Amino acid sequence: MTQDEYPALYQSADSSSADAQWTYLLLLRLQYGLLFLAAFISLWFGGTPDIYIFYVFVVGTSTALLIYTSVQKPEKDWYACRALAESIKTSTWRYMMRAEPFEDSPKISTVKSKFSRFLKEILDANSHVRDPISKKPSTGDQITKAMNATRALSLEDRINRYRTERIEEQRRWYVSKVKTNRRHFRGWVIFCVIVQGAAIGLAMLRIRYDQQWSLWPTEPLLVLASAVVGWIQIKKFNELASAYSLTAHEIGILLTRIDHVKTEEDFSLFVNDAERAFSREHTQWVARQTEENL
Structure with missing residues (x-):
């Protein structure tokens, strides 16, 4: 939709x-x-x-x-x-x-x-x-x-639509977020290591060339590295990747049950179970964010 x-x-x-x-x-x-x-x-x-x-x-x-x-x-x-x-x-x-x-x-x-x-x-x-x-x-x-x-729509058409437009769409979203967060985590960690490595290199050079050079941007590099560490902590790339991965697996397990749904009553129970799974992950995300900002 x-x-x-x-x-x-x-x-x-x-x-x-x-x-x-x-x-x-x-x-x-x-x-x-x-x-x-x-x-x-x-x-x-x-x-x-x-x-x-x-x-x-x-x-x-x-x-x-x-x-x-x-x-x-x-x-x-x-x-x-x-x-x-x-x-x-x-x-x-x-x-x-x-x-x-x-x-x-x-x-x-x-x-x-x-x-x-x-x-x-x-x-x-x-x-x-x-x-x-x-x-x-x-x-x-x-x-x-x-x-x-x-x-x-008929029961069969609603089941098919729920499978494709809700469950499978949610699963693709979570899998995509897992990949994105892990990629961003690796990228920011590598960037932080490079920045801190540059600060270490400048400190080593300063031992020999302290009098020849007037500007040594070690402090700005350390501030930049600190900002990157803070950004990683705020965005929680690794933590979110793990949480989203578990939810994606849970959705995959849900998909195995939908083929056994035959009646309106069964479908109602299935939809509520699926929606509770989606809501639970998001509720936990909100709770984590709120607790860490108190």
Whole structure:
């Protein structure tokens, strides 16, 4: 399914989460970049007074960004909006697959009302994200035509769609994230080793050429290496790769069960088991991020 085929509330929460994540990571990059620049400027200490003014400006700006990030906490909006979006997404798939609590009813209007109430309960339970969501309004429907069209399919067609567009899509996403995080982890570690190796090399050269060279950028290199270590810790590449790998295997095990689904009751149980698996991984991710930012 495309994003505009999901409820409007999902679209707002998803966009708000992406914006908050982008803002948070941008602020961190700016802080690291300014600290590296300050270390680089310090190489010219002893020159004109302007260099000290520029240094104060750079460090002051970095400090202001740190205070802003600590007070505004954009990462909290990122986590909360992501959690809200995923809750709506899993509820949407339950609705489309006619899974409990949105199983068949004599009147479709009854099920639609139940889904609408469910969305309101989710929003009320996440009232702390009303402000960021209000900045990303969506004019779409809360129950889209695509959702109703999928719900109207036969059991066999719904099973096939759930297999391809939900389970297999999720599995591909997790496998892709495993590869991406492991690749980024290796790349950043190698870069950090190179930077620290360069700092060691400069220190060794300084033993012999200390008087001949006036500039030794050892400190900026160490600040850069520290920033890389901090970035690796914030992004948790290795930890996420392991968690995503386990979830991908769990989804693979789920796929082996779907061929045995023959009735609406069996399918409802299967969908709820699958959605709980998806929700559990994301809930654990949010919990880890929140705990580490307390």
